[in-house]
Amino acid sequence: MLGIREVFPGDSVADLVVNALALGGLRLHVGDIVVIKHKIVSKAEDRRVALDAVRPSATAKKFAARNGQDARVVELALREARRVVRMKHVLITETRHGFVCANSGVDVSNVDGGNTAVLLPLDPDRSAAQIHRRLKKRTGLHVPVIIADSFGRAWREGLCEVAIGAAGMKVIRDYRGKRDAYGYRMHATEEAVADELACVAGLVCGKDTRIPACVIRGYASQGNKGSARGLVRPAEKDLFR
């Protein structure tokens, strides 16, 4: 979705999306899903930090120097973490939301050329719910909303988009107990469809295009409620604790 201008604190992301579509002569339809890269949500919620104002700790400085990273970003990542999962080459943390990702999701790209970092939204599910409600108000439609960020994975190279916030649909499609086309009763199949929808935005939006949102048309989502919290594996099921 082109036509979304630079986002400032206080902006309504829902309005930006609807207006950008209108500029292109488009509008939302019944069944559409809107996927929004988290960075514009963070910008609208003023989750920016000027890097010049960050005083890195000795730990942050040491890790950053050893791994060719910016100590101020490492410092912010440590502050945003509730647990350090791994601090070797890359800083992997568990954020307050429960997400396990690099640098607590703190990122400097697509902000202002390198002077400002952006933190994850405080409560991305709440952000998604707000955008979802505002889209309803603007369009009269029930439009599921997914807020996406790109995370690394434990055993695979490269990043994939995941849903860090969601509203208006079930984030997991549960096939357990259903029969496949051959009559076999499936028992372990829960598909993280919100993450798969987020991945579509990874393909459409890219990283260098100023396309911070996309509309997915034709996917039949289930339910009318849900939150990305449901995609976070609870501690007791974590394979690595």
Add this chain to the structure above:
Amino acid sequence: MLGIREVFPGDSVADLVVNALALGGLRLHVGDIVVIKHKIVSKAEDRRVALDAVRPSATAKKFAARNGQDARVVELALREARRVVRMKHVLITETRHGFVCANSGVDVSNVDGGNTAVLLPLDPDRSAAQIHRRLKKRTGLHVPVIIADSFGRAWREGLCEVAIGAAGMKVIRDYRGKRDAYGYRMHATEEAVADELACVAGLVCGKDTRIPACVIRGYASQGNKGSARGLVRPAEKDLFR
């Protein structure tokens, strides 16, 4: 993509795809990418095992009994593994291909109602390359091919599709060294686009629909070579060894 009939050993998956499209009055276009669920590739390559013929080891029996699973499937999963990553509640293994997944990818759904298990293709990249070459022969087009399976993740609930085989495109889009729209030089951004394309198949194909393949139109892939081996994190970068 509807219209693909039941797949038997020796079938050409590429022919099945082209013929199924033709049945619907469709054909492949320049730029299309074909994503194929691995199960029909495994069926075509006769990677089936009759469960009645499997004699589970004591280890397999014990684990299966404790976790309400089929000891014969556990046995096959152990045989397909080159390393057991975790054997608590769920059997997580590293397959000979290097994939870390549940049950070594051994699966009983969407086969014949529960009597037969299907193993992963022996070399899914080679399978993808064969399908890619055959599509070229049938259509004259360079059509990237991705073979997808659904894997669990370390810290997130639910399965997502991943590319276990690929041919005809780069599997990772490397933004490192590129500048974002604000002039910032990105340094850690490699996107696993083949996995994100696989996720589209997760949304389109589902698990209970007999839709084992889909065509992705409008995504500008990079390069004309690649293999899913490039998505497997090498042991020395594995966060958990």
